[in-house]
Amino acid sequence: MTTDVNKAIQELLFEKTAVIVPGLGGFTSMPGSATVDYVQDVITPPTSKLEFNPNLVLNDGILVQYLQKHNISTYQEAEGMVERYVNTVRDTLERREIYEIPKVGRLYQDYEQKIRFMPEGTNFNADSFGLPTIDFQPLVREKPKVAPPMPKPTVAESLFEPAEVAAIKVDESPASLTMKVLPWAVLLLAILIALSLYNIFGGQRQKPIAEVPERVNVKPSLPEESGANKQIETSPTEDNPSVTQEAEKSTPPASKPEATIPDGADTEQDSFEPTKDKLYMVVHSFGVKNNATKFAQTLTEDGYATQTKRAGKLYRVGVTFAYNSQSDIEKMRKELATKYKAGPKTEKELEEMGQ
Numbered sequence: 107m108t109t110d111v112n113k114a115i116q117e118l119l120f121e122k123t124a125v126i127v128p129g130l131g132g133f134t135s136m137p138g139s140a141t142v143d144y145v146q147d148v149i150t151p152p153t154s155k156l157e158f159n160p161n162l163v164l165n166d167g168i169l170v171q172y173l174q175k176h177n178i179s180t181y182q183e184a185e186g187m188v189e190r191y192v193n194t195v196r197d198t199l200e201r202r203e204i205y206e207i208p209k210v211g212r213l214y215q216d217y218e219q220k221i222r223f224m225p226e227g228t229n230f231n232a233d234s235f236g237l238p239t240i241d242f243q244p245l246v247r248e249k250p251k252v253a254p255p256m257p258k259p260t261v262a263e264s265l266f267e268p269a270e271v272a273a274i275k276v277d278e279s280p281a282s283l284t285m286k287v288l289p290w291a292v293l294l295l296a297i298l299i300a301l302s303l304y305n306i307f308g309g310q311r312q313k314p315i316a317e318v319p320e321r322v323n324v325k326p327s328l329p330e331e332s333g334a335n336k337q338i339e340t341s342p343t344e345d346n347p348s349v350t351q352e353a354e355k356s357t358p359p360a361s362k363p364e365a366t367i368p369d370g371a372d373t374e375q376d377s378f379e380p381t382k383d384k385l386y387m388v389v390h391s392f393g394v395k396n397n398a399t400k401f402a403q404t405l406t407e408d409g410y411a412t413q414t415k416r417a418g419k420l421y422r423v424g425v426t427f428a429y430n431s432q433s434d435i436e437k438m439r440k441e442l443a444t445k446y447k448a449g450p451k452t453e454k455e456l457e458e459m460g461q
Contacts, residue, residue: 111191112207114172119156119210119230125169129192131221132162133210135230147244151237154230156211158223385435386413387450388424389442398423408445417456424450 111127118125119135126132135154142149173184198205199215206212211225229237389405392398398414398421405412410425425442429435435452442450451459 110173110177111169111187112210114169114176115207116209116228118168118172119154120232122168124162126162126164126166127169127192128165128188129163130195131158131160133158133223134162137231144244147242149240149242151229151234151239152231153234156225156228156230158211158213158221160221383430384426384428385452386415386424386426387435387438387442387452388422388456389446389448389450391417391420391422393420395421397421422456 115125115127115133119133123136124132124134133156135156138153138155140150140152170181170184170188173179173187174181177184177187179187195205195213199213199221202215204212204214207226209226209228211223214222214224216222390398390401392401402412402414402423405423405425411427413424413426415422415424425438427438429438439450442448
């Protein structure tokens with residue numbers, strides 16, 4: 107009877123991933139991939155890893171039904187066969203002996219009274235069953251042998267060689283290579299010298315283009331009675347620091363009355379747009395300089411004239427733009443507020459708010 111149960115466990119492991127022996131435990135098989143052993147030079151086909159779990163003691167009926175079918179007995183007789191089998195195995199383990207299940211493995215009991223299992227090594231994977239292990243030998247590639255360099259012939263040896271061979275060897279000498287490269291080197295040096303002379307003497311003929319200073323339209327003052335040249339200076343602002351304007355007025359004759367300059371007259375011709383004024387509007391204020399720098403870069407990429415100023419511990423980031431009327435200022439304010447989710451304000455408005 108014991109032999110029938112062992113055989114039934116072995117045969118069921120080819121069909122089932124788990125075979126439970128009620129009251130003893132369960133044998134489980136997990137599919138594994140092929141392995142390569144580079145130490146023993148062996149390739150093992152895919153096999154199922156067999157393990158024993160002593161906690162699987164509930165009767166699932168698979169083992170009993172298999173014994174009932176192949177032994178042509180009743181269900182109760184098959185259960186009795188399993189119970190006697192379990193008692194035999196436990197008695198053997200309690201005597202500190204090893205119980206062997208042919209082609210499956212060995213069961214034994216350790217010092218903690220726990221059942222341990224050593225698999226036999228049978229391949230229970232039906233897809234790769236019967237495939238043998240393959241021995242292999244790695245291929246070793248030999249490096250090509252490099253011929254040692256030929257020694258240079260002496261003067262005496264070259265004299266006894268044919269004239270053609272001696273001429274070829276003379277052409278391959280370092281001196282011949284130098285003669286081939288020398289003309290190109292001289293040509294390259296001449297080009298570099300010509301470029302240097304052009305940069306030194308030709309660059310001086312080009313007159314530097316003077317930068318047109320930014321000017322602000324201001325109301326000029328009346329000339330003084332002495333007729334001396336009057337220098338009109340505008341007070342520096344945050345947008346245009348140290349902006350100065352010069353206006354020269356000649357002294358009128360004593361016999362003629364002094365000419366009066368009407369209010370709002372422009373005494374200078376600005377190269378930009380003389381009818382427009384400039385205004386700096388703050389979009390956001392930051393306490394961290396890196397955040398202010400990133401936002402200023404965003405404004406610049408969007409096409410605005412960006413300007414960053416520091417006010418106390420804050421960094422104000424805004425745009426500078428030209429305007430004709432208050433409607434232009436409000437239009438720019440609405441555009442910046444919608445685009446950057448902010449409340450843009452001028453510096454004057456910030457000062458009135460105490461910020």
